[in-house]
Amino acid sequence: MDRILIRGGNRLAGRLPISGAKNAALTLMPCALLTDEPLTLRNLPRLADVDSFGHLLNQLGASTQIEGARPEDFGRVMTVRAGRLTATEAPYDIVRKMRASILVLGPLVGRAGEATVSLPGGCAIGNRPIDLHLKALEEMGAAIELAAGYVKATAPGGRLPGGRVSFPVVSVGATENAVMAAVTAKGGTRIENAAREPEIVDLCNCLVAMGASISGIGTETLEIEGRDRLHGATYRVMPDRIEAGSYACAAAITGGSLDLVGADAGDMRATLDALIEAGVTIEEHKDGVRVEASNGLAPLTLSTAPYPGFATDMQAQFMAMLCKANGASVLTETIFENRYMHVPELARMGADIQVRGRTAVVRGVDKLVGAPVMATDLRASMSLILAGLAAEGETVVQRVYHLDRGYERLEEKLSAVGADIERVGDG
Ligand code: UD1
Numbered sequence: 001m002d003r004i005l006i007r008g009g010n011r012l013a014g015r016l017p018i019s020g021a022k023n024a025a026l027t028l029m030p031c032a033l034l035t036d037e038p039l040t041l042r043n044l045p046r047l048a049d050v051d052s053f054g055h056l057l058n059q060l061g062a063s064t065q066i067e068g069a070r071p072e073d074f075g076r077v078m079t080v081r082a083g084r085l086t087a088t089e090a091p092y093d094i095v096r097k098m099r100a101s102i103l104v105l106g107p108l109v110g111r112a113g114e115a116t117v118s119l120p121g122g123c124a125i126g127n128r129p130i131d132l133h134l135k136a137l138e139e140m141g142a143a144i145e146l147a148a149g150y151v152k153a154t155a156p157g158g159r160l161p162g163g164r165v166s167f168p169v170v171s172v173g174a175t176e177n178a179v180m181a182a183v184t185a186k187g188g189t190r191i192e193n194a195a196r197e198p199e200i201v202d203l204c205n206c207l208v209a210m211g212a213s214i215s216g217i218g219t220e221t222l223e224i225e226g227r228d229r230l231h232g233a234t235y236r237v238m239p240d241r242i243e244a245g246s247y248a249c250a251a252a253i254t255g256g257s258l259d260l261v262g263a264d265a266g267d268m269r270a271t272l273d274a275l276i277e278a279g280v281t282i283e284e285h286k287d288g289v290r291v292e293a294s295n296g297l298a299p300l301t302l303s304t305a306p307y308p309g310f311a312t313d314m315q316a317q318f319m320a321m322l323c324k325a326n327g328a329s330v331l332t333e334t335i336f337e338n339r340y341m342h343v344p345e346l347a348r349m350g351a352d353i354q355v356r357g358r359t360a361v362v363r364g365v366d367k368l369v370g371a372p373v374m375a376t377d378l379r380a381s382m383s384l385i386l387a388g389l390a391a392e393g394e395t396v397v398q399r400v401y402h403l404d405r406g407y408e409r410l411e412e413k414l415s416a417v418g419a420d421i422e423r424v425g426d427g
Helices: 022-034 048-059 092-097 099-112 131-139 172-182 198-209 241-253 265-277 312-322 342-348 378-390 401-406 410-416
Strands: 003-007 013-017 039-044 063-067 076-081 114-118 143-147 150-154 164-166 188-192 213-215 221-225 233-236 257-261 281-285 288-292 301-303 328-332 352-356 359-363 372-374 394-398 420-424
Touching: 003 378, 013 410, 022 039, 022 048, 022 076, 022 099, 022 172, 022 198, 022 241, 048 063, 048 076, 048 092, 048 099, 048 401, 092 099, 092 114, 099 114, 099 131, 099 150, 099 172, 131 143, 131 150, 131 164, 131 172, 172 188, 172 198, 172 221, 198 213, 198 233, 241 257, 241 265, 241 288, 241 312, 241 378, 265 281, 265 288, 312 328, 312 342, 312 359, 312 378, 342 352, 342 372, 342 378, 378 394, 378 401, 378 410, 378 420, 410 420
Parallel strands: 013 257, 039 233, 164 188, 301 328, 372 394
Antiparallel strands: 003 394, 003 420, 039 076, 063 076, 114 150, 143 150, 188 221, 213 221, 257 288, 281 288, 328 359, 352 359
16 A cells, blocks of 8 residues: 655745645536536546546446546546436445445436435544435435435436425535436425535536526525426536645645645635634735745634635644644534544644544644654545644655545645655555
8 A cells, every 4th residue: 555755844835736626526527417418527636536436427327538638637627428327326335435426316316316325334534424415305305215225215206396405504415416406306496504615606507507597506595496408518627625725734834835826715715814814925816826934823713614614624734734833723623523533643743732522722832753644534644744744754644545535646746846755655
C-alpha cells in the first residue's frame, strides 16, 4: 500500500490549480441515468471515487467514455450514455466502498420506477443513516421496502406522483436524491429545508440544462415541476471548494503564499472568513484566490454547520492549522458524531488537543514533530498532510487510499509549490 512521505518545514509559494469538485461530480454523474441521451461532464476530477461511480453506472447499463484526457491534464471530460438501463440495483460491494452510491436511488426511481440499493452500513465518521433519503422518496409517493440489507423503492405505476418533502434535518445527499427523483415525476414537488450547498446549486443547474424545471435554486425551498423527459447536455463541474480550502490551510500553516487558480471565493466564504480572522491575507481575483500568511496565526472559535456555515469537511484541516496558532482555539463539530479521529494522530506529532464530546480545544504549540501516522478518512488524512508540511522532520502518512478518493494528484500539486513530499510504494 502506498504511503506519503513529507519532510516538513518548507514554506509553500506559487500557483496551485484547483480541480473539479468531488462532491459535485458524484451527484452530477447519476443525473445521466435520467435521460437516454448523452450527458457530457467537463472538469471532472481524476479521483478514485469518480472512477468507482463510473463503474457503478456501467453496472446499471450506462456507457462511460473519457475523452481527450492526456495524463498531464487536470480535469477530464466524461460522456455518460444511459440509452437503456439493464439493472436497477446498486450492490453491497460498491456501496460499501463508496457511500455516495446511494445517489443512484433518486434517479433510478425517476427513470425506471424502481431502485434497489444496499444499505451503506457503518462509516468512519459516524452512523450516517439514510432515513431522510427514504422519507423524501416516500413523501413523493414511492413505496419503500427493506430486506436483507437492501432498500427497494418503487413508484406506483412506474412514475412518482411528486409531493411535499419536508426535511427535519438538513441533508446534502437526501436533498440531492429528492431533487433527482422529482425532476421526472408526474406532478410537482416542493422540498422544504433543502440543503443549500454549492454542489446542490451545481446539480440543479445541470438538471435545468437537461430540461428540468426547478425554482428556488440556492434557497432552502425548491419547487420542481416534473417533466415527461429530460434531454442530454454538456456541463462543467464546479471547482472543489474543499480542496481549495485545504490548500489555503497549507499556505497558512507553512507561513506561505499560494495562488489557488480556479477557486471560487463565493462558494467558500465561511472558510475564507475564518482564515481572515486567523490573520491570513486573502485576495480574490478573476482567476481564483490568493492566500498569504506571514505574521503568525490567531486562534479561532468555530462551529461546523450546514452551508453557508463553516463546512464539516474543513474541520480537520483547520484543526491541524490551529495547532500552530498563538493561543487556544475551540472547535465544535455539529454535523457528524465521530469526526475527531485525526486527533490522536495529530497528538503523536506533538499537538495539544483535548476533546470533550463534540468540542475540541486546540492549544497552539511551538512546534509539530514528524511521525508515522495513519489516515482514517478523507479529510482527516488531509489534516495529517498539513501537519506534516509544518512539522520538523519526516512524516509518513499511511493508508493513502483515503486521500486518493478526494485529492487529485496531491503530492504533485504540493511539490510544485515547494513541499518536500513524495509517494512511496511498498516495494
Ligand atoms: C455530504 C458530503 C460530505 C459532507 C456532508 C456534510 C458528498 C458525497 N458528501 O455527505 O462530504 O461532509 O455532506 O456537508 O457530497 N443524516 C441522517 N439521515 C439521513 C442522511 C443524513 O440522519 O438520511 C444526518 C447525517 O448523519 C449527518 C447529517 O444528517 O449527521 C448531514 O449529513 P448529510 O448532509 O446527509 O451528508 P452526506 O450527504 O452523507
